[in-house]
Amino acid sequence: MKDVTAGSDIALSRRVAMATMHGKERVLQASFAAIGVELVTPAAFDTDQFGTFTRDRPRAGTMLDAARAKAQAAMRETGLQAALASEGAYGPHPTIPFLAAGRELLLFIDAAQGFEIVEMTIDEQPTFGHCPAASLADAKAFLERIGFPRQGVIVAPAGRLTEPVAKGIRSLQALEDAISVAAGHSPDRRAHIETDMRAFMNPRRMEVIGALGAQLTARLSAACPHCRHPGWGKVRTDFGLPCSLCGSPTSLPRRDVYGCVSCDQEEYRDRSPGSLADPAYCPLCNP
Ligand SMILES: [Zn+2]
Ligand SMILES: [Zn+2]
Structure with a gap:
């Protein structure tokens, strides 16, 4: 079994409470087992108390707030010091009219070590309608x-x-x-x-959540090059690829930013090194 703490001085929690009652653990278990972490599902855990997709109970706050509330409840329920929670939101695509998109978020909290990791993805081909x-x-x-x-x-x-x-x-x-x-x-x-957007009723969501789980465990097994804390990975994308004609920042993505969950260390990776944006995307050349 691979050691999750390889290359790091921090000992991660080996047993993690899984805040779900919709069978999501089925698509997450394997990725976590591969890094030596066991997912523990609390008996009779009612995640619907945190808001549902079915309009009976509206969700309070942001997706991250909702995931945190679930994770905290799962830790209380199991007495464990770490938890994993998943949250999804479906609706119109944020930038492309008439298209639907889904946002899926996976949150890992290690309360014993005092850190959390958030992984997000946009599904542009959700089963939603x-x-x-x-x-x-x-x-x-x-x-x-x-x-x-x-x-x-x-x-x-x-x-x-x-x-x-x-x-x-x-x-x-x-x-x-x-x-x-x-x-x-x-x-x-x-x-x-x-x-029905509940994960166990939506095979596409299950697939996307499974992929997000693999992304999250990859981060858990990567240590920060500066402080050796686990959780090193992509934290955001910076926009503003320079215009090839006038050099102004455009709306296109410029670089991915990798970061640590514990210290300020950041590393920049250009999306396509040396490339410039078509002036069609430039707010000055093509207002
Ligand atoms: Zn320009
Ligand atoms: Zn660090």
């Missing part, structure tokens, strides 16, 4: 596109989305029944069908 339907036939194309029944759905009356009639639907019969009940409660006699 909705469709109005008065009958099962109306939803056929939508269901094919999202990969039903591997992908589960939620059904609510159109116009009354905060009152879903069924969640976690994965059979045609259950879906047909839910459409008929929802249409009966809808002011315009239609059901609203949407992708």
